[in-house]
Amino acid sequence: MGKNEYYVAKTFAGLEHLLAGELEALGARNCRVMSRSVAFEGPVELMYEANYHCRTALRVLWRQKTFSFHNNRQFYEQIFEFPSENFLHRDGTLxxxxxxxxxxxxxxxxxxxxxxxxxxxxxRDLYDERPSVDRDSPDVQFHLHIYKDEAQLFLDSSGESLHKRGYKVRNHPAPINEVVAAAMLMLAGYDGSCDFIDPMCGGATLPIEAAMMALHIPAGFYRRDYGFCRWKRFDPQLWKSIRDKAEILDDVPVNFYASDIDPRFVEMARDNVKRARLVDFIHVERRDMRQSNPARTPALVMMNPPYGERLEVKDIEDFYAEIGDTLKRNYAGCRAFLISSDMKALKHVGLKPDSKTTLFNGSLECRFLGYDLFAGDRKNHVSQNSPSSHTKN
Ligand SMILES: C[S@@+](CC[C@H](N)C(=O)[O-])C[C@H]1O[C@@H](n2cnc3c(N)ncnc32)[C@H](O)[C@@H]1O
Structure with missing residues (x-):
């Protein structure tokens, strides 16, 4: 077991506990939930593993040094003393x-x-040359967290945000963030044991994330570049051994369905599914959600309808009412989840949610609502499914 190192993984507000759970499952020690981040400890392998496996992490920072300072000079000297040449190549960028x-x-x-x-x-002192700055794609990205006279110096081990999984050929104009999509599936308790349906799939983010979870495909499976790959102290053997350890399933006894009314997005979903090498698992077709239904039940139906903010919808409230009617009419026996930032429109769905979570899709505050769909009226369903109805007197 390597030396214990200190890391901070970043995420969106509200997802910290999910991320802490993922880190603990990887063996992280002393996980501490903070605002939009989780601090944790473990060996260097864990940094590679967190980048590769955590579905709800946006980036993983590795702390190199903490120090106090009282003026600019002290601050400069503390940074100067840090051996950046261990990570940054002579001709590298920062x-x-x-x-x-x-x-x-x-x-x-x-x-x-x-x-x-x-x-x-x-x-300049060591090699008589100065590295250059590249703000967009540096070889080594440093992060400084400064509070009062205390500073923490981190290396960003991820590089590009980890929501960029590497399976998107093209981007939908109103996509759900991949990290949020994975969190939605986790919050819904999706374990790959039933069919998954997204009848408003756009670029198929949700079906792809669902299939990845069911098939145990690591979050970073499709991604080529991570911040640490460009470090002088990158350990390619260790990185390969971590990737080789992934036990991806060949098959699962469930199906994934992705459909959208707009042919451009159906095409986009197909391209993304193809890039993710999931064409044998995810069925993509053009269909109006209002004409959709599950191939079998139970199934998990999850969707991210237009919010009206980023996609034009004529009468958003009527449209949400039609979504509710379709769920009620066609999806009895399924569990459904909707995410939307349009709180007013969500009220028009006309079904009673049994779970409500606030999530952020980027900067958009959204509600993520869960519904148990059953045939007939709610009162009968609740009484038939209450614990006492299963107890013999
Ligand atoms: C917010 S986007 C979904 C984005 C998707 N989650 C992603 O990550 O790419 C909503 C999608 O609903 C689709 N849509 C709108 N009305 C529809 C309908 N009646 N039936 C099926 N899809 C519809 C739109 O074409 C759009 O692609």
Whole structure:
């Protein structure tokens, strides 16, 4: 077992506990839930594993150093002393991102420029040359968290945000974020034991995430590039051994259905499913949600209808009422989930949700509502399914 290191994994607000659960399942120690992040400890392998496996992580930061400072000079010297040459190649590029609160710096930009200068000056002293800055795609991305006179220096081990799984050929104009899609499936308790249906699939994010979960395909399976791959201290053997350990299933006894009314998005869903090499599992077709129904029950039906904000819908409230009618009429025996930022329209679904969660799709605050769909009226269903109805007197 390697040395115990300290990490912080970032996520969206509301998903911290799901992420902590994923990290614990990988063997992370001392998980601490914070705002939009989870701190945890473990060996270096765990950093690679968290990047590869965690479906609800946006990025994983590896802490290198903590220090106190009282002026600019001390701050500069502390960064200068950090051996960045262990990670940054001589001809590599870097970027520094800083967050500050209640400190001597007026702006995060000032702190990041000072830190960048300290790293570059160290390289000039060592090699007589300064590395260059690349804000968009640096080889080494440093993060500084500065609170009062305490600073923590991190390396961003992920690079591009981990929601970019690598299976999207094209992007839908109103996509659900992949991390949010995975979280929705986890919150719905999806374990791959029943069919999954998304009758408003857009680019098929939800069906692809559902199939990945059912087939045990790691979150990072399709992704080629991670921040750590560009570090001088990258361990390709260790990384390969982690990827080789994944036990992906060849088959599952369930089906995944993705449909959309718009032919452009049906095409997009097909392209994404093909890129994910899931054509044998996910059936994609053009269909109006109002004419859809499950091939068999029980099934999990989950959808992300137009919000009206990013996609035009003529009468959004009527449309949500039709979604509710279709669920009630065609999906008896299924469990349904809807996510939307349009709280007013959601009221028009006309079904009583039995679970409600607030989620953020990027910056959009959404409600994620769960419904048990049954034939007949709710009173009978509840009394038939209450614990006492199963108890013999
Ligand atoms: C918010 S988008 C879904 C985005 C998708 N979750 C993704 O990640 O790409 C809503 C989708 O509903 C589709 N849609 C709208 N009305 C529909 C209907 N009556 N039946 C089926 N799909 C419909 C739109 O074409 C659009 O692709």
């Amino acid at each position: 970027a520094v991102h800083a967050t500050i609160a209640d400190t001597i710096f007026n702006t995060p930009l000032y702190a990041s420029v000072l830190a960048k200068d300290a790293i570059c000056d160290r390289f």
